[in-house]
Amino acid sequence: MAAMTRPNERPLLNRRLAEFGTTIFAEMSALALTTGSINLGQGFPDTDGPEEVREAAVRALREGRGNQYPPGPGIPELRTAVADHQRLRYGLTYDPDTEVLVTAGATEAIAASLLALLEPGDEVIALEPYYDSYAACIAMAGGTRVPVTLRPHDGSYRLDLDELRAAVTPRTRLILLNTPHNPTGTVLTREELAAVAGLAVERDLIVVTDEVYEHLVFEGEHIPLASFPGMRERTVTISSAGKTFSFTGWKVGWITAAPALLAAVRSAKQYLTYVSAGPFQYAVAEALRLPETYFTALRDDLRAKRDLLSAGLADAGFKVYRPAGTYFVTTDIRPFGEDDGFAFCRSLPERCGVVAIPNAVFYDHRGEGSPFVRFAFCKGFDVLRDAVGRLKGLAG
Numbered sequence: 001m002a003a004m005t006r007p008n009e010r011p012l013l014n015r016r017l018a019e020f021g022t023t024i025f026a027e028m029s030a031l032a033l034t035t036g037s038i039n040l041g042q043g044f045p046d047t048d049g050p051e052e053v054r055e056a057a058v059r060a061l062r063e064g065r066g067n068q069y070p071p072g073p074g075i076p077e078l079r080t081a082v083a084d085h086q087r088l089r090y091g092l093t094y095d096p097d098t099e100v101l102v103t104a105g106a107t108e109a110i111a112a113s114l115l116a117l118l119e120p121g122d123e124v125i126a127l128e129p130y131y132d133s134y135a136a137c138i139a140m141a142g143g144t145r146v147p148v149t150l151r152p153h154d155g156s157y158r159l160d161l162d163e164l165r166a167a168v169t170p171r172t173r174l175i176l177l178n179t180p181h182n183p184t185g186t187v188l189t190r191e192e193l194a195a196v197a198g199l200a201v202e203r204d205l206i207v208v209t210d211e212v213y214e215h216l217v218f219e220g221e222h223i224p225l226a227s228f229p230g231m232r233e234r235t236v237t238i239s240s241a242g243k244t245f246s247f248t249g250w251k252v253g254w255i256t257a258a259p260a261l262l263a264a265v266r267s268a269k270q271y272l273t274y275v276s277a278g279p280f281q282y283a284v285a286e287a288l289r290l291p292e293t294y295f296t297a298l299r300d301d302l303r304a305k306r307d308l309l310s311a312g313l314a315d316a317g318f319k320v321y322r323p324a325g326t327y328f329v330t331t332d333i334r335p336f337g338e339d340d341g342f343a344f345c346r347s348l349p350e351r352c353g354v355v356a357i358p359n360a361v362f363y364d365h366r367g368e369g370s371p372f373v374r375f376a377f378c379k380g381f382d383v384l385r386d387a388v389g390r391l392k393g394l395a396g
């Protein structure tokens with residue numbers, strides 16, 4: 001559809017956003033509804049998280065905590081809980097007052113970071129395929145995105161460190177890193193992260209890290225980039241409650257960073273939402289203090305679901321890239337004699353009653369992602385078994 005214009009005037013939509021239309025998630029979720037298909041496209045659980053966390057939100061509402069504007073940086077209880085989480089899990093010490101900022105989910109945290117830290121024309125290196133909001137946020141900040149492509153190798157996706165180094169130019173301002181990585185499920189290794197850190201220090205780069213899947217690691221370990229030498233003062237670390245506690249609608253995220261970086265990001269964030277999710281902040285503060293048994297059970301549950309769906313996809317005829325983290329599995333559709341992920345996903349509901357997402361939407365180099373399709377396994381076991389049963393029809 002042509003851009004809307006008024007007589008003798010320029011298009012209404014800012015040219016930086018002209019390439020971004022309705023997200024593929026909205027399109028495929030609508031298709032799931034109209035066809036009665038199982039939605040394994042958008043990454044949200046089909047059940048709520050812990051009852052005690054939900055009750056903490058109800059209690060905060062009833063007690064009038066957070067029903068009016070909370071403090072701009074976030075309630076002290078949550079900022080302290082985030083700082084404690086970073087210290088106890090990773091040995092990273094942050095001051096809750098000057099180095100922790102609460103945001104409206106990780107998406108706002110990414111937007112605020114890029115708006116604050118980029119000047120028009122600055123280059124941003126991002127690992128391709130990448131979450132679609134990255135490209136939009138870089139564009140809104142006036143930056144230029146420079147993709148470094150993760151490619152499948154020996155059953156998983158890996159970062160080419162030589163390609164990463166070659167992507168850095170005098171115009172590079174920051175690296176936008178995502179590990180565990182959506183959509184590929186890659187968890188960057190200690191060696192890979194050390195190389196990224198060394199490059200950032202050598203070339204004096206800022207790194208914004210999206211670590212929202214930090215508790216969803218099935219093989220390997222999650223290591224915050226900020227824990228590497230020279231990185232604490234140049235890393236903006238982002239995470240959120242949605243993926244870890246299965247309350248994606250609450251939109252509670254956070255940033256940890258050195259004071260100067262955090263102050264810069266806070267300057268942008270205060271003019272976006274200003275504040276949000278007051279009562280939910282109190283609940284998330286309690287959630288972060290759940291016993292280790294909760295986090296272990298979450299990983300075990302999702303690992304079993306990953307294995308169930310991965311096996312079913314392989315039986316249906318897909319080539320499967322088994323993820324080491326997140327709750328997504330990437331597949332290759334070329335064994336079906338097809339290589340257009342968009343066409344495949346748009347036809348899949350009619351063919352077998354399942355919705356997935358074409359990975360090409362996460363690429364600048366669309367051809368690199370064309371034959372790959374992503375499925376989400378953050379659903380109930382019965383839903384996944386039903387989906388696996390339906391997908392078997394493709395093999396015939």
